[in-house]
Amino acid sequence: MGHRLSKIYTRTGDSGTTGLGDGSRVAKDDLRIAALGDVDELNSCIGVLRAQITASSIQDKTMWDKSLSLIQHWLFDLGGEVCIPNYHLVLPVSVEFLETEIDRMNEALPMLKDFILPSGSLSCSYAHQARSVCRRAERSLMTVQSRDQNIQPASLQLLNRLSDWLFVASRALQRAEGGTEVLWQKNINDTI
Template structure:
């Protein structure tokens, strides 16, 4: 259980921050860039949650927000704290394949009801869809920072799969929020030449 009695500790005044294993790393390190990008994506989803939308969509986004906290904890736990296969334990929180499978199931559900795409779409439509598109772009940035971290240090493969699938979920959810694609704004290549 997390217990926060004090918000400021002054331990980060030297430009470092603590990780789950007790080690410290620079606040500008690739690991912290990834954790920060995941936090920004979570905040963007939080902004989408307050837009007018059906309760099942809101509930799914709230579930994703919880998963993103799990993802942050996973990233804040260097591989040395876990088995080589990134198995979760009582002491180490990891993203697991079941979390990605749940997203894939939601993607399949949305996709079954969507009108086929005949063009790329512009981010927008309803307020809820536009906010979900902003969250999708933030998730894509989080994925880029996570893959940059993975080029330097071991990253849970399930975490990489989760973040990749999450942007797909947000794309199809935005289309669902646009009347199952009927309200999508289509890109017209070269329209303003």
């Protein structure tokens, strides 16, 4: 890779454009740049979730860290895809891994009969926050795809499955910390 980041500021973006990985320049509010920012924000949220799990009393921290590390690497690959038009880095194995993990986590959880609120322990809440950012990143990427900008199906599937993984992970993390989900109450106004 060499010394690509030897100088952090370049001043090339001062006019409101930024460079893509293929050398082309686009406006900083380009749909592709917005999607790239959403993927980057999601990766940061996953980093915060990893840090919270490390600091928590949750068992199997190594298992959680391994999964979250893989996810962060896949999101970085996805960012590379978004940054370099017509370049593909995300592999279907990432989607398959998430599906296997969802099934594994779900086996230990009770059937969900009600909607749950994005609340609970810190780890659970960070997983919910990452899930909502993941859904936004998925919408942004879909917008880029709808403009015929060559986003491969595996990339969209990765974000779709990751949001599912984060939902199930939030439930598993809540239980791992000794709690249960915070359920939505249909007639909450009746309790006032």
